[in-house]
Amino acid sequence: MSTYQKTIGIEVHCELKTNTKMFSSAKNGYGDSANCNLTLLDLGYPGTLPLINDYAVTLALRAALALHCEIHREMYFDRKNYFYPDLPKGYQITQAKTPIGINGYVEIEVDGKPKTIRIHDIHIEEDTAKSVHQGNHSYLDFNRAGVPLIEIVTEPDMNSSEEAMLYLEKLRSLLLYADVSDCKIEEGSMRCDVNVSISKDDTLGVRTETKNIGSIRNVGLAIESEALRQEKLLEEGIAIQEETRRYDDASKETVLMRVKEIGNDYRYFPEPDIPKLCLSEERIRKVQEQMPMLPDDRKARYQALGLSDLSSSKLIQNKPLSDYFNLFLEDDIDFVMLSNLLLGDISFYLNRTMKTLMDTTLTKERMLSLLQHLYDQTITTKNVKDLLEEFLETDKDIDTICKEKGIQNISDTTLLSTIIKNIIEQNPESVKDYQQGRDRAIKYLMGQVMKETKGSANPSLARDLLEEELKKQ
Amino acid sequence: MSKYLDHSILEIHELLKSKQITPLTLVKEAFERIEEEASLNAFITLNKEAAIKEAKALENMEVDNVLFGIPIAVKDNITTKGLRTTCASKMLEQFVPVYDATVVEKLHDCHMIIIGKTNMDEFAMGSTSETSYFKAPHNPWDTERIAGGSSGGSAAAVAARLVPFALGSDTGGSIRQPSSYTGIVGMKPTYGRISRYGLIAFASSLDQIGPMSRNVYENALLLNILVGQDRHDLTSVAKDPEDFTRLLDNDVRGMKVAIPNYFVSDIVSDEIKEKIDEVVKFLKSQGVIVDYVDLPYLDKAVTLYQIIAMGEASSNLARFDGIRYGYAVEDPKDLEDLYCRSRQEGFGDEVKRRIMVGSYLLSGENAKVYYTKAQQIRDDICKSFEQCFKDYDLVIGPTTTTVAYHLNEGMDDPLKSFLDDVLVIPVNMAGLPGMNLPVGFSKEHMPIGLHIIGNYFEEAKMYQLARFLEKNLALDLNPKEGGK
Known part of the structure; x- marks a missing residue:
């Protein structure tokens, strides 16, 4: 040294x-x-x-x-x-x-x-x-x-x-x-x-x-x-x-x-x-008042909204995303969900297509509707991957895209129960693991449910049904 | 030859309005006179073809203002679109501007006709116009003598009645001093009164364009159309429009006038002092209060001027580097060679001397020792005048220390040209308006001028006193007719 x-x-x-x-x-x-x-x-x-x-x-x-x-x-x-x-x-x-x-x-x-x-x-x-x-x-x-x-x-x-x-x-x-x-x-x-x-x-x-x-x-x-x-x-x-x-x-x-x-x-x-x-x-005061929110303030605000240190930093590294995020600061939404969407699938799409948010049809209203669908669990995060491209490039609403693409979120208890019963029958080892208290078994079985339903199963509903069914075994 | 150009502007205006003459009559007459007096060397470039064309175009137009169709000469450091503008320098010998100075636009707006570009000291640096690359203009009162400078060509042209009007520029007396030497009226208005856009800069904080004319009334008429804030010049000042002729017939009784003792000290020749004394006596007899006062720092003005003007000039003239316009040597070895030889060959001695001195004065620690210090004393001069104007309406004195001297007389002494301007320079330092009024002749029959200084933006009051004296002195100021 x-x-x-x-x-x-x-x-x-x-x-x-x-x-x-x-x-x-x-x-x-x-x-x-x-x-x-x-x-x-x-x-x-x-x-x-x-x-x-x-x-x-x-x-x-x-x-x-x-x-x-x-x-x-x-x-x-x-x-x-x-x-x-x-x-x-x-x-x-x-x-x-x-x-x-x-x-x-x-x-x-x-x-x-x-x-x-x-x-x-x-x-x-x-x-x-x-x-x-x-x-x-x-x-x-x-x-x-x-x-x-x-x-x-x-x-x-x-x-x-x-x-x-x-x-x-x-x-x-x-x-x-x-x-x-x-x-x-x-x-x-x-x-x-x-x-x-x-x-x-x-x-x-x-x-x-x-x-x-x-x-x-x-x-x-x-x-x-x-x-x-x-x-x-x-x-x-x-x-x-x-x-x-x-x-x-x-x-x-x-x-x-x-x-x-x-x-x-x-x-x-x-x-x-x-x-x-x-x-x-007066001029100095005006300029101070009109100062856009600076990075340190943004970070503090994001963390207060529940975002992790990493997510906050990542958002701030990308000014257009952070500015977009800030459009929602006064809204009553799940901010972690918003940040995950922006940093995840949306960033992936933008990078792949070399576009900016300005080039997409993702208005604030459309984003709110996307968040609402996710919140209601009428669509899953897996569904988002399938419908996102169309959602960002057209003015179609989520329901229309789902219908056209045949994307459905299986919330039908009877249908899901049938599928789950089949999976349990086909995976006796995992059922045994579950009974021995191994946590990964349920994850594996959930994965199978999602695979079978092509990701359309309402995840929390499916999990409830799966646990219910396993307890019966 | 017609003699319309000897008439007053108001008379010419009536002749134009009643269609007894046309602008072309005036333009042709001006060119005839210029040709006849070619030896005066008042002009660098004539605008003959365009001027005649313009005059013809005016024939069918309504004569809508008093300056309509009147010929005017423009000093050759004011840009004229399509008309060569040389600054009397080899550097700009071939320079044809692509835009009009704001003042030139204003001349066009009231359909005045530019006859040509007048001779001057190179880049306005000098007080005799002898530094011109195109050789000095001569004084119409005695062609062996200088017409003064730097606006020497403009002064000679108006004095010899080649044109009724000319534009000059005044950095350290360059309008007033030649006006005094040639017996005409020249006004340097308050700094900021007239846009400097299109005036090729010598010393930006001092330069000011102004009108030169045969008499006071016509000077005020021209000033009326030149003034005004310009969006192209941040140093131009917003003022309500005013008519500078409005006080011309007012009584001067009770007016308070100060004469700084320095202005009538030993630096001034006896016959000029005597003439000023006569004026003072006359003014007093007419109820004007005249007091002799001490104005501190006036004697420092020339030194300050040298520092500030040369410092600014060294920077303003840096752009003439042979790259984008102006003189450039052929086949330079390298960049350094292009710079050095283009500037060495393109500039004359006086310009180079001032660039060198100015560069030295701003160099390293010198800037603090000289330039900053000079600016401080400059503030003191301003305060000194401000104080004086609390008690007095105007300040007067002689414009020059001597009458116009012989050509080549001062060429060996680089300081002489500054000392010629010792009485006029303080006005530029303070940014005040100053004007010359012819008040008599020397024994050798050369014109003597009175210097009238006003408070900021009080040009109208200066004209008032000037007009009063002019009317009462009733001098014959046409050199052709002998001048009595």
């Missing part, structure tokens, strides 16, 4: 879910043909001036509140000046001095113990254009130029790759649930930069920054590999250099991009084209 302690800080860039860009009226759209979504401003055209996307400010405010930040009531924007082809104005509009949120935190759970990761600040900025290099040519796509971003900067509060990954998972889920970003790392709408240093004592070592890591898993791998690289250097007596690196997926190592020059000089100054922005108490 290494004698070095890792210290990790993380910067996350997240694209906000807006219709238009941060400072122009161009569409904010991923995956459109190159250079379709732009206005003159996005090209840095002479004479143009930035506007403010008010909804982006609301989303950033919501994110800041979700991360328990203090809010800058009076904020302005700054220019970060540098030359690069993907930066059309020659500066990026950002918030250097008055980030919208400061001093926040995110709670994670490490080996069952809570840990607080402090958020240094969260600020609003604009994305750059995208460069594509092909052979001797470079191409620029300005669709991304000016897309609203928030950058979330932690304090160096993490000490292992696990903690870093847990933080990112938690942050991602917070931002998803606050509905501020779709947080798709693979599409670049969430991007992670990781600062790593190692040290044998309380003093902090020299850190390196590994930029733009493509997945949360790779963040973990990058931290491990970078810490190892630094350790080797230190053991050889070589000083660590402050530098920017990237993670190479193929070699599973970090690779040097550039050594940080002394005093990286972005010549920040207040953006004169955008007046100071004042966030009123």
Whole structure:
């Protein structure tokens, strides 16, 4: 085990879910043909001036509140000046001095113990254009130029790759649930930069920054590999250099991009084209009130409704399912049954067909009717498997589907009794087992009943009848 | 040659309304005059074909406003759709904008006709228009002299009566100083009065577009149509519509006017001081209260201006990198080479000097030492004016320290151009409105201007005093006729 302690800080860039860009009226759209979504401003055209996307400010405010930040009531924007082809104005509009949120935190759970990761600040900025290099040519796509971003900067509060990954998972889920970003790392709408240093004592070592890591898993791998690289250097007596690196997926190592020059000089100054922005108490209160239910609250609520820790977590891992589940919070239903259906057969169907709940006909009313049928035992969970596809793809009600498919729930006592009597006759060994008090015998016999009735037997009725019949033996 | 363009706008308006002349008459006359005075070099690009076409199109339309069919010149740092806009720079020599600035749309809305784009200092950086890539414009009063800057072409064009109106822009005196040098009326309105959308930025927190004209009344007429909040410019301010001519005939008796001692100190030449004294005496005789006051920090304004304007300029001009538009070297070795040589060859010396100084001033710790500090003192200047306007209606002084000097006189001293603007720069720092009114001539018969500064959004009051003086001084301000 290494004698070095890792210290990790993380910067996350997240694209906000807006219709238009941060400072122009161009569409904010991923995956459109190159250079379709732009206005003159996005090209840095002479004479143009930035506007403010008010909804982006609301989303950033919501994110800041979700991360328990203090809010800058009076904020302005700054220019970060540098030359690069993907930066059309020659500066990026950002918030250097008055980030919208400061001093926040995110709670994670490490080996069952809570840990607080402090958020240094969260600020609003604009994305750059995208460069594509092909052979001797470079191409620029300005669709991304000016897309609203928030950058979330932690304090160096993490000490292992696990903690870093847990933080990112938690942050991602917070931002998803606050509905501020779709947080798709693979599409670049969430991007992670990781600062790593190692040290044998309380003093902090020299850190390196590994930029733009493509997945949360790779963040973990990058931290491990970078810490190892630094350790080797230190053991050889070589000083660590402050530098920017990237993670190479193929070699599973970090690779040097550039050594940080002394005093990286972005010549920040207040953006004169955008007046100071004042966030009123009322606006902040409104955004707080309209905050969607966040993951921790959801989990507590689900457990209070009787869901297991595992089911609650699984639901929360899938936001559309959790949102759907939340539609029923005020209803008087069997929540465990609802959660089992959503996490079981329905998830299975959605995964198999690559659909979302939105693509199905599963309205709230239809779900309530399904739950009612199950509750009444007019259908069985086995029946659900048989009728689900049709139920999710058409508007037919359950009774119609059952009739058409010949699915029936045998609740006819006489018919069931006959079937059970036959099974008992054919399985004298199991009857003996039962009489000797072996529990599995009844399970086996129930299985036989279900097999015989193709799953249509009303299970509790069948069990009652079976036990009754066995006692007679 | 017809002489309609020597008439007042109201007279021309009547002639148009009664169909005695058409807009085409005026447009043709303007181009004839420009041709005749080509040596003034007032224009960079003429809009001849389009202007004539537009004038013809107006012939069958109703003359629905007083500016209908009137020719106007536009400074070449204001974008005009389809009409080359160079900022007097090699960098934008071939640049044809795809959109109209908001002010240009407003000119079109009342059917004014853009005659051409006027000469200026490159990217408005200078006070003589000599930094123009297209060579300096000349002063119509003495063609050996500068027309001032940076709106030197606009000033020369109006002064020489080539056009009755021009648009200028004023970052540190660029409307008022050339107006003073050429004997015309130039107004820099309150910051935020007029949309900057389409004004190619020099120093965003100081830049303001404004009207330049032959007299006070016409200046107010043009301002009437230029103002208003613009959804394209967050720094433009919402104000109720007002008629800037409304106070022109009001009495000035009892008006309280302050002259900062600094404005009549040793930095100002004797003959200008004497002229200002005469004006003051006259005003007093007419019942205006004139007091000499101390306005702290005015002497710091030029230093602050250099820091703030050059800092902002270094950032505003970063976009000219040879990639998307503007001058680009052929066959660059690599990206670095494309950047360096395009900017090296595309920008002139003064622009490069200001970019370098501005970059230095914002660099690392310097930003705190210079830029932040400058902004603090800028606030102090604002407060100092605010305090003064509690007791006074207007502040006056000379617009310039000397009359227009000879071409090439100040070219070796990079600081001279800033010192020319020492009296006008404080107004930009405070975002206040300021205007020039011609009040007389020097011994060498060069125009001398009075600088009138108003409180925020009180342009109408400035026009009131200006019109009162104009009426009583009754100067002949047409250089062709000698000017008495």
